[in-house]
Amino acid sequence: MAETASQLSDAKLTARQRYLDAFRWMLLARILEEKLARLYRAGMIVGGVYIGRGQEAFSAALGMQLNRQEGDVYAPLIRDQAGRLAFGEAILDATRTYLGSVKGPMRGRDGNIHRGRPKQGLIAMISHLGTAISVANGMLVAKRFRGETQSIGGVCIGDGGTSAGAFHEAVNQAAVEKLPLIIAVADNQFAYSTPRDRQFACKDLVDRAIGYGIEGYSIDGTDLNACLETFAKAAQRARSGHGPQMVVGHLLRLSGHGEHDDASYIAPELKNQQYGGDCLEISTAHILGQEWMDETEMEALKAELQEQVDEAVATAQKEPAPDPFQESWHALATKHLTEGTPGI
Amino acid sequence: MAETASQLSDAKLTARQRYLDAFRWMLLARILEEKLARLYRAGMIVGGVYIGRGQEAFSAALGMQLNRQEGDVYAPLIRDQAGRLAFGEAILDATRTYLGSVKGPMRGRDGNIHRGRPKQGLIAMISHLGTAISVANGMLVAKRFRGETQSIGGVCIGDGGTSAGAFHEAVNQAAVEKLPLIIAVADNQFAYSTPRDRQFACKDLVDRAIGYGIEGYSIDGTDLNACLETFAKAAQRARSGHGPQMVVGHLLRLSGHGEHDDASYIAPELKNQQYGGDCLEISTAHILGQEWMDETEMEALKAELQEQVDEAVATAQKEPAPDPFQESWHALATKHLTEGTPGI
Amino acid sequence: MSITYLEAIRAAQAKALAEDERVFIYGQDVAAFGGAFKATKTLSKEFPGRVIDAPISEDAIAGLAIGAAIEGMRPIVEMQFADFSSIAFNQIVNQAATQYWRTGVSCPLIIRLPSGGTDGSGPFHSQSMESLYSHYPGLIVMTPATVEDAYGMLLEAVAIEDPVIFCEHKFLYYHLKAEGLPDSILPVGKARIARAGRHATVVTCSAMVHESLRAAQELVNDGYEIEVVDLRTAKPIDTDTVLASVARTGRLLCVGEAFPWGGLTAEVVSRVVSEGFHLLDAPPKRLNAKDTPIPYHPNLWRVHRPTSQSIAAALRDLLSL
Amino acid sequence: MSITYLEAIRAAQAKALAEDERVFIYGQDVAAFGGAFKATKTLSKEFPGRVIDAPISEDAIAGLAIGAAIEGMRPIVEMQFADFSSIAFNQIVNQAATQYWRTGVSCPLIIRLPSGGTDGSGPFHSQSMESLYSHYPGLIVMTPATVEDAYGMLLEAVAIEDPVIFCEHKFLYYHLKAEGLPDSILPVGKARIARAGRHATVVTCSAMVHESLRAAQELVNDGYEIEVVDLRTAKPIDTDTVLASVARTGRLLCVGEAFPWGGLTAEVVSRVVSEGFHLLDAPPKRLNAKDTPIPYHPNLWRVHRPTSQSIAAALRDLLSL
């Protein structure tokens, strides 16, 4: 069926809007994470800070396909600040958790990237890689039991995490149950210091999809358009009963593993190779080149987002830290079955 | 290069001899396992009996490629009596272990299929599926350290076992280390009662090979010739530095999961479908058809092997059971660090 | 009508499925086949779609249950043998057990562990894992010793908002029978005086309750009345009931089927001496399995774990102090 | 020259690699990167091919080490954090620990577990897992508290024919320094009197030795001399040394950083009361971490685990009984 010119331009407009929306999440994530990194270097964050520099396009594109209100579930991992924001996580959840405010979703009990709001579809990751995928499977199975068949799930993993047995068991489980699950594999060429050739021997991790009997896509993770289109397609396929969708994004980790790590083991040349670019720079150039925004607008946007971030940081910093004497120290929801601390 | 008639017939003779050798192991395994099953039904074996009926061709063909004297290592699983015999495990090791003789390799401490002789390259499986593969990897790595580069390893797994995280981690590990390892996947269509469509969603488990970046083969596991040729090729590739080789054999479990299980959940029609045949019947017919043996010779062979089995059973039955008061009850090789049983 | 411990477990699951639509069962071979021990026999027919066969993926099995629990379901997982839960260990202790504390969202699921030794089962089909799971915060660990408790506690487990490790004993599956199913049982967390006595207290759980009762019976001939306390849950431990018993008898023997280092017997002894030191007329004793893997051969196995004979011997020793 | 606990661990590995060609190191990021904590820094350069980066596959990492050990090598595995050994749990307790007993073939390997809490590390980077591994038969579990022991015990571990779980404490990595490396240390399995005293005995290990020593110092002002016993190995436990100390002091406090249910403190208390009941002038006490996951926030974390203050308080309490 031939499309009319106005339909075409509608579609183009929608695509442009989607691109700009994604860009906003990417930029916000970058600004937020840079702030967190500065706070860390200033000694104001205890523990670690892990950022998603270079992965914002890939991450945001998945987050945007998931709809919290529709009951979608999302299991972000270490480098998914952009996806979290796109999914609807408040900036305050991040700053409160990193800064140890008792008002954050984890109340000081857990920190940094381990935050989540399971009742709002946001799984609070534990550290053990690959283990959140079967949890997402379980949430989708629960929804299937209740007939909430519109919901899908999105889970994230790195090139390194694909080596974990938990990853394998869960992806296979999703395939057997034909769950509406998107598995986003961010192949950023390193797992901490370990390069991909010490992690797996296949050419492209998407080669795993066929072995699970699921649909797979391999894309340039620095190309926001490719990310948006592929995740949109994957989400549509998942929602319409085609089972798990594996999207492998090729990119490069543009930071240390955490902010304590200078990543000196990453050869600078890698940045000039394919997939080595910075998705934020690339998309900024694209937006300016397409004249969807001019430099002034871009600066204004940055300033606006910076203000949001600064405000969230300031709020969290003003809030009280957890007080051990106010803590209930109950690991069980069933309070009366909690043991006292024996022996004292 | 053109082959002369005499070279050709030499090759044919070798192939025929190899077929007959394999057949002997298959038949011996069948006779031994039928005997064990009868002993179990007579209440003379405690615990369980697990047999490899229908898998003898696939199992023996791998065992025959491994050479204990050359330092090859072998990790058989539940249904690998034929492979064990071909690898060089004594019949007595089986009967002693099943019958609980203290003279067996496990001295009554472990039973049935859990037997092994690690110092002779035969890994003593624990029950947890998939966990022997990384152990075989480690043995091969040790040999590589010592420059014993002629050795290869063979490991066995079922269709069900491929779902285990341990399987995934170990196969991937072998691929990364490019180890000379043959991974024999016996897809016998069931894992206990669970049919393959509840276990995985790919068409053929060989589809996993590409995802690990290793070479793969999919064969009719009831066709002895196919098994012999494929494992010979895989062994030759492994020995010559081409890394892990995955051989998926299609067949049908022609027994219960164990002898306690009547397998009534396996539809009888499956036996008439492709891969549903009995490899022993098929190869018997082939041998008789080719006139490599006649009926009388076949009967004589059976009688000979039956006698070997009966003798091994009789020997084991005469031997003492373990005596708890002779037991050292030491879990450590370092005797002086063993704790007494505290509290008494 | 007589009902076995195993049938009671099946009946409890049937009742839970019938009365609570949040309940489903997930595990290897649990559907049409009814489970390796038939604990879910015919349930998949009676409750179509709610009894689901899992791949051989204990980590993902536990993970799926956790996700479903977070979403408000009440999954019951059957591990084919307790011993295979070692593969799910991480999901259980780090994901399920921490969920409520970390996020405030409860994680109500049940992991059924066919536990303990039987003749010829060997090192990997005989383990008692209650001590492992009790060590980690955030789990409730049940160890029913009777048909009534197997039934009643499993139903309680379904009602509880937290992850429950349900250690059911394979040796009791067929051996233990009751006349019927109870309407109510003691509350979770309360121990039971399985036999009253006044010369010594045996504290134990699961199959070892029955070995201990036999030992107590044997000591009647020696003129001793032995009190046997069935803990019922390994976590929480009902220290009050234990202390009250020791107050009556002055002597304590803790009996466990698990490995000797640490674990339930050590925890009970430690609590009693901390809180009831003055109640003791003699040093408390422990009797556990030996510190080796669990042997396959019945000759060895029978000596590896405590039995009524070794318990009786330990009691005589304790009473002589 | 001053050397830290962490440097001692590195030095021990360097020496083992230099002197024993069977030794190799396997773990995530241990090669060129030198490990998450730099415990293998430059070793891959000094010993080419013998320090190997592993994929994120703890089960297979342990499995590979087991196979290599069976074949006569002496693998040293580094888990990136102790907490991730939960993924290797099955291989460790069921494959490595049972190998010798089942087959008669020993399985000499070392699994290094960067253990224990530090500020801000949270529930999954802070665990102390010695009690889990001690529970299972077939393992030796080391918990060095000093620079000298970190070095000497790691070398002993390489010499031992059995699987060794080496719990090295992350808090001590940089904080603890010594003037040099020892030529010899106490034999494995022997506890050490870290401080002599006569009013009460504290039995502990690893980082808690230092908290206990500080508490003992604090109690000097109260006129008390506290004896501190550093167990050095969680398995085996040197019960004799503990009993001899309790014989001198009459009072026992066991301190552990792990979760409270079961575990090392319960095991030590249970042994002491079984074998040395009459030595005690007061009920023995225990002090462990709280029964919740380990909190991220330093405010919470400092209260979650025992500290010199809470140990001093427990001691005052004990001394008042």
Ligand SMILES: Cc1ncc(C[n+]2csc(CCOP(=O)(O)OP(=O)(O)O)c2C)c(N)n1
């Ligand atoms: C099971 C497990 N083992 C080890 C770790 C420690 N660890 C945390 S992140 C990381 C590297 C992850 O690499 P990758 O999956 O590629 O993700 P990336 O950091 O590149 O985003 C490792 C080894 C872990 N979290 N879980």
Ligand SMILES: Cc1ncc(C[n+]2csc(CCOP(=O)(O)OP(=O)(O)O)c2C)c(N)n1
């Ligand atoms: C990790 C683990 N989970 C469960 C079991 C129990 N179990 C023993 S054999 C078996 C089925 C195995 O099926 P498959 O791998 O296809 O091998 P087959 O029996 O068909 O030869 C199961 C579930 C086990 N041994 N290990």
Ligand SMILES: [Mg+2]
């Ligand atoms: Mg990566």
Ligand SMILES: [Mg+2]
């Ligand atoms: Mg099978």
